[in-house]
Amino acid sequence: MSETVINFTNFYFKYLNSQLVLKNVNLAIPQGAFTVMAGPSGAGKTTLCKAMLGIVPFYYGGSYSGDIEILGENVKGKRVSDLAMRVGLMLDDYESQLVSLTAGEEVAFSLLNHGFKPQEVAERTKKALTDVGLPGRENYQLDELSGGQRQRLLLASVLAVHPEVLVLDEPVSAMDPDGAKSLYALLYKIYKEYNMTVVVVEHDINNLLPYATHMVIVDNGQIAAKGPVMDAAKVTYDNPVLRENLPRLWQIKFNLEQRFGIKLGDWRSEEEAQEELQEKFQGRISK
């Protein structure tokens, strides 16, 4: 957990025709972390995700200062498509990121472009589709898949190149709660199985309560909180404006800790909270 996979140093950025969008970003994503990124709308989360592959600033243009290092290498002068082999990115509009007509072609696309042998392409395609729960769907037309399945197809196409890091920008914004839950469960399974590093932008941190190891709060282009998830949560809680971004459960936890001067556990579920509260407050709080 000590090595850093993505490192921003004093990074500033503005688009061709915008104000400063990222300001003085100093951020290190440790290897093996499952990082949840949150913050108000327009804070610069998507821009930060794009910077993790050098899309910002090198694909869009605009001006920047500072440095971005990915897996120990400066992104400057690297091709975005080569970086994408090591850092997989899924943007929120997943429909527009699918470029092929069938599921198999979609997954094979990157691999073919990077010169993998047809035999290996076929094997990796099969594996990736199985990993996301779409086994044997190679020949399905895209319109034969549901929205949720298309999104998992995109995930498969990103996984097929075996990236070390996965960056997802609001992957469940168009999903119902059940769909969101199962997508994140799938993501966690993949994260565990392949020892990946994951960064997810998600405004409803509740969805990632069981999984997050680290947290980043972006506010107005700046990093307002970062680090191991509970440390960052505490910093966030201490800022009355940003407090809203935390899950209700954790707001309650910090509230209680403050009121009673106690230390409570890192609740990952309501059951956990209930258990501890019943134990600690037995008889002191009437129902």
Place this chain on the structure above:
Amino acid sequence: MRITAFTQLILVLAVTAWVFLLPIPAVATLLALELVLLLYIKHDRMTMAAIGALTVFTGMMIVLQLLFGSSLYISLTGGLRMFVMTTAFLDLLAATKIQDIAQALVEKFHMPCEYAFMLTTALRFVPDFLADSANTLDAQSCRGYSNRGNVLKRLYAYLAVVKPLVMRAIAKSDTLALSMELKGFGANTYKNMQPQTLKSLDYIVLLLIIVLSSFPFWQKFIMK
């Protein structure tokens, strides 16, 4: 056994030449063959609708030509020729995946990969776009869009529909372009695909194409 997309493309090109080179009875036979082939490959509602629309369109062409003073014979053969050419394309689209056509265009005809890729992306995004415009229209009618009133009013109201559509289309194509960049789209895209190699059946068909296409030549010099 099937012929490759390359041979099929050549065949379609040949048919467009044949409708002018071959005698009319042969062209009519060609049409019958094409229709049998089309219905053999695919006889869903879309195919029927396409044939129907094509028939109506051809009828209109014939009538138009008559109105402009062409003779009946010329109008009818003109209509027939167009019908045969278009049906050849329908056959092509029914028989081959557009992906294979795109690959053949790049591999054998050296079309730039960007243009070839546009064929498949169009097929992928046009339905999306249509669904999008239907949704936007619905949303805007909820907010009081109506196509009544004088022309200017209607035009103005229509802009309210078009504007969000265009904005969304731009955002989507931006994402698509970025996605293609991330996935490394480029000259390699088609180069690394399993190449389409010609089989014996392809050579037989190609030979047949050469023989038929040179019909006027051997009619003139050899048959005499």
